Amino acid sequence: MKLVTFNASVDEEKAVRVEQTADGYTVSFAGASINIGVQLFKQGELQFLMYGKQYQSEVIGIVSQREYVDSRDGLTILAQHGLTDGLGWFYFGDTAEEACLCITKAMTAQCPFDIVQPGKPRDVLPGIFPDSEKLGVRNLAKIALLRKLNPLDSLAALEKQVDLLSSLVIQLANLVPGQDDIALVNHLQHIINDASANAGKSDDQTVASVMSFKKALRQAQADYFAARDGATS
Numbered sequence: 001m002k003l004v005t006f007n008a009s010v011d012e013e014k015a016v017r018v019e020q021t022a023d024g025y026t027v028s029f030a031g032a033s034i035n036i037g038v039q040l041f042k043q044g045e046l047q048f049l050m051y052g053k054q055y056q057s058e059v060i061g062i063v064s065q066r067e068y069v070d071s072r073d074g075l076t077i078l079a080q081h082g083l084t085d086g087l088g089w090f091y092f093g094d095t096a097e098e099a100c101l102c103i104t105k106a107m108t109a110q111c112p113f114d115i116v117q118p119g120k121p122r123d124v125l126p127g128i129f130p131d132s133e134k135l136g137v138r139n140l141a142k143i144a145l146l147r148k149l150n151p152l153d154s155l156a157a158l159e160k161q162v163d164l165l166s167s168l169v170i171q172l173a174n175l176v177p178g179q180d181d182i183a184l185v186n187h188l189q190h191i192i193n194d195a196s197a198n199a200g201k202s203d204d205q206t207v208a209s210v211m212s213f214k215k216a217l218r219q220a221q222a223d224y225f226a227a228r229d230g231a232t233s
Contacts, residue, residue, distance in 0.1 A: 142228070
């Protein structure tokens with residue numbers, strides 16, 4: 001595992017301290033420490049090292065960039081877990097041998113390391129492992145997709161479609177002899193009458209609204225897959 005940093009320091013009290021181990025490094029900061037080695041291998045993934053306090057105890061936590069991106073609000077998630085101070089990140093490529101630990105805070109170490117130009121992981125990694133560039137492209141594609149999508153819009157479109165299908169079920173039930181004895185149909189009719197998401201709209205308007213959203217969603221997904229697959233080809 002290659003060790004790099006943006007800034008070396010001789011002040012051990014304020015710096016991140018790194019010691020080499022048999023398969024990686026021990027990273028320490030303040031009163032917390034963590035071992036970074038092959039036991040944390042995740043193929044083609046970037047993982048962040050974060051310092052914080054949990055229940056009055058100092059900890060160094062690991063946050064996968066995949067989880068951070070998918071959460072939509074990564075900073076809030078980290079704060080909720082008491083992880084407030086970024087120490088760096090580490091990356092594994094296709095194998096555990098293709099690995100890099102980058103300390104972004106001032107670091108002190110007795111083992112060999114390189115000082116690199118400060119930047120985001122997608123700026124630093126390709127200079128060390130050229131194949132890692134696809135990771136940055138893939139994550140940027142995911143971020144672009146999530147920014148296009150609003151979960152509330154998805155929920156609203158789903159509710160409209162469900163209520164439209166409920167209206168269809170009622171219409172079909174009315175063609176069935178003895179449908180007045182089907183209690184659920186009456187309950188469903190009350191829901192549609194009193195709380196339909198499509199109130200005040202014709203069926204054609206509702207279909208057009210749902211179709212417009214679904215087409216935009218499919219296009220956003222197509223754009224994402226094109227960018228992601230381009231990164232892995």
